[in-house]
Amino acid sequence: MDVTTKTEKKNDYVFKAPRGTEDVLPGKWELWRLLENTGRQVFDLCGYYEIRTPVFEDTRLFVRSIGEVTDIVEKEMYTFADSEDSSITLRPESTAPVMRAYLEYELHKIKKFQKFYYIGPQFRKERPQAGRLRQFHQMGIEAVGANDPLLDVETISVATRIFDRIGLEGYKVKINSIGCEKCRPVFRNILKEKLCEHEKGLCELCQSRLNRNVFRILDCKNEKCKAISYHMPSINDYLCVECQVHAKSVREALLEIGIPYIADAHLVRGLDYYTKTVYEISHSSLGARDAICAGGRYDNLIADIGGPSIGSVGFAIGMEATILAIENVMAKKNKPVAQDMLCSSPLVYIISMGEETKKQSFHLLNMIRKSDLSADFDYEGRSIKAQMRTANKVGAKYVIMLGPDESARGDVKIKLMETSEEVTMKQSDVLTWLLGRHTPSKC
RNA sequence: GUGGGCGUAGCUCAGCUGGUUAGAGCAUUAGACUGUGGCUCUAAGGGUCGCGGGUUCGAAUCCCGUCGCUCACCCCA
Numbered sequence: 001m002d003v004t005t006k007t008e009k010k011n012d013y014v015f016k017a018p019r020g021t022e023d024v025l026p027g028k029w030e031l032w033r034l035l036e037n038t039g040r041q042v043f044d045l046c047g048y049y050e051i052r053t054p055v056f057e058d059t060r061l062f063v064r065s066i067g068e069v070t071d072i073v074e075k076e077m078y079t080f081a082d083s084e085d086s087s088i089t090l091r092p093e094s095t096a097p098v099m100r101a102y103l104e105y106e107l108h109k110i111k112k113f114q115k116f117y118y119i120g121p122q123f124r125k126e127r128p129q130a131g132r133l134r135q136f137h138q139m140g141i142e143a144v145g146a147n148d149p150l151l152d153v154e155t156i157s158v159a160t161r162i163f164d165r166i167g168l169e170g171y172k173v174k175i176n177s178i179g180c181e182k183c184r185p186v187f188r189n190i191l192k193e194k195l196c197e198h199e200k201g202l203c204e205l206c207q208s209r210l211n212r213n214v215f216r217i218l219d220c221k222n223e224k225c226k227a228i229s230y231h232m233p234s235i236n237d238y239l240c241v242e243c244q245v246h247a248k249s250v251r252e253a254l255l256e257i258g259i260p261y262i263a264d265a266h267l268v269r270g271l272d273y274y275t276k277t278v279y280e281i282s283h284s285s286l287g288a289r290d291a292i293c294a295g296g297r298y299d300n301l302i303a304d305i306g307g308p309s310i311g312s313v314g315f316a317i318g319m320e321a322t323i324l325a326i327e328n329v330m331a332k333k334n335k336p337v338a339q340d341m342l343c344s345s346p347l348v349y350i351i352s353m354g355e356e357t358k359k360q361s362f363h364l365l366n367m368i369r370k371s372d373l374s375a376d377f378d379y380e381g382r383s384i385k386a387q388m389r390t391a392n393k394v395g396a397k398y399v400i401m402l403g404p405d406e407s408a409r410g411d412v413k414i415k416l417m418e419t420s421e422e423v424t425m426k427q428s429d430v431l432t433w434l435l436g437r438h439t440p441s442k443c
Numbered sequence: 444g445u446g447g448g449c450g451u452a453g454c455u456c457a458g459c460u461g462g463u464u465a466g467a468g469c470a471u472u473a474g475a476c477u478g479u480g481g482c483u484c485u486a487a488g489g490g491u492c493g494c495g496g497g498u499u500c501g502a503a504u505c506c507c508g509u510c511g512c513u514c515a516c517c518c519c520a
Contacts, residue, residue, distance in 0.1 A: 016511085019511085019512090070518085070519095071517075071518045071519075072518080072519075075444080075518090076518080076519085093520080122520080124518095124519080124520090126517095126518075126519080127444080127445090127516095127517095128512090128513085129513085129514065129515070129516095130513085130514065130515090131520085132519075132520075136520065137520090138520060140520090205516090205517070213518095216518090221516095269519095271519090280520095287514095287515095289515095289519075289520085291519080291520060292520075293520075294519085294520060316520060317520075318519090318520030319520085320520080321520065322520090351478090351479080353478065383473090383477095383478095383479095384478050384479055385473095385474095385478090385479060385480075386472085386473085386480095387479080387480090388479045388480040388481090389479095389480055389481085390480085391479090391480065392480040392481055393480085393481090396480095399479080399480080401478075401479075403478060404478090405478080413478095413479095415479070415480085417480070417481085420479095420480085420481095422479090
């Protein structure tokens with residue numbers, strides 16, 4: 001197969017990460033770890049259990065759950081023929097896969113109500129943009145099998161707890177109810193009728209939305225459309241009694257536990273499966289695409305993919321966007337990048353001096369590591385000065401020197417980098433000395 | 444899929460209306476009386492100016508194409 005393009009020169013092609021993907025290089029990992037670790041802590045704290053599902057699934061799972069006429073399904077999925085008659089798709093989101101697993105293993109029969117969390121890559125074939133990639137990462141939860149409005153609130157509190165723990169200031173919680181399968185169609189028709197009266201005043205895009213996705217018109221940024229939708233009825237006036245009661249309980253509980261929110265009647269969702277509560281957490285530092293978390297209740301999804309009729313609620317945090325927001329906040333406060341999360345500085349750097357003593361040093365290195373103290377070593381045969389520079393740069397606390405002089409006496413010299421103080425001791429005492437000052441760590 | 448911006452050393456960029464061997468800062472490496480870091484100083488390495496074509500005596504600089512990146516739109520995390 002010849003895949004060489006015209007511009008490529010023979011033997012001269014530099015491979016690049018595919019469009020819309022990102023390499024996380026050393027130095028950028030700290031924030032990913034911070035976010036991931038904090039997420040795991042909070043999920044544990046709140047009784048969510050990790051679930052890992054494959055990165056690809058039967059294509060039909062997504063078509064049925066997300067909705068056939070959504071952009072995701074129509075043009076954004078990475079779909080492949082797996083064999084003659086099966087088609088697989090790289091997951092564009094994880095709610096459906098989690099539900100699939102829940103049903104496949106009949107977890108609802110063991111215990112109807114269960115709480116899951118997942119962290120992992122998702123795939124959507126879109127034009128890349130700030131904070132939006134083709135392979136992106138989400139961290140999310142699904143609380144499956146209960147209709148209690150307090151559960152909706154719990155999920156919101158899980159998200160805000162994560163952001164609070166990280167110290168991400170400046171996020172906003174927006175919530176809305178989009179009704180259920182009973183009241184939403186009623187509102188949709190009324191809205192459509194009313195908007196049709198103003199059809200000519202709407203922007204071109206919104207005119208096409210009239211048939212495609214009426215609710216999105218409420219969310220349009222065009223000034224004329226905004227003006228028109230300002231006078232449109234609100235979904236809140238058309239909610240059925242059940243949905244009204246649910247929405248009211250959610251808002252009351254949010255107040256009760258002290259989570260400030262903005263009730264936004266124009267908040268809509270792109271995925272078909274949402275019912276009742278929808279919410280979004282956004283961060284003002286982000287610009288055009290400012291959502292860092294989105295979620296809501298989906299009472300019909302499980303039944304839609306062949307399971308019992310039970311309600312669930314969940315969210316997904318967009319990790320790229322969240323990390324951007326954290327960086328923005330840190331830049332503003334001039335705070336260093338989560339230094340204490342960093343495990344990459346070795347405690348000890350061992351300087352090797354010449355071939356004769358190198359083996360001894362290497363042996364010492366492995367003794368130290370065996371005690372779970374982090375240590376590193378020079379393999380480049382560089383000058384002592386150069387090795388010292390490296391030790392300093394990587395942030396080692398101690399530099400151990402074992403040269404011919406020390407070796408002859410069975411000693412080592414340890415330099416304490418912070419104070420420049422040097423101590424000499426027997427080689428056999430090094431471990432005890434280090435362990436007396438530092439507790440072993442696994443990181 | 445649509446529209447805007449950009450593409451010069453590893454990174455961030457300078458290079459005016461086209462003119463001799465393309466620059467800086469950071470980073471890297473090496474040295475500053477030779478077994479020692481962080482500061483300072485010195486020096487070195489590193490660029491087919493994304494790629495292809497055109498205009499011109501001459502182009503990183505102008506034109507066209509192409510690829511890539513980026514931002515925004517649709518949509519969405």
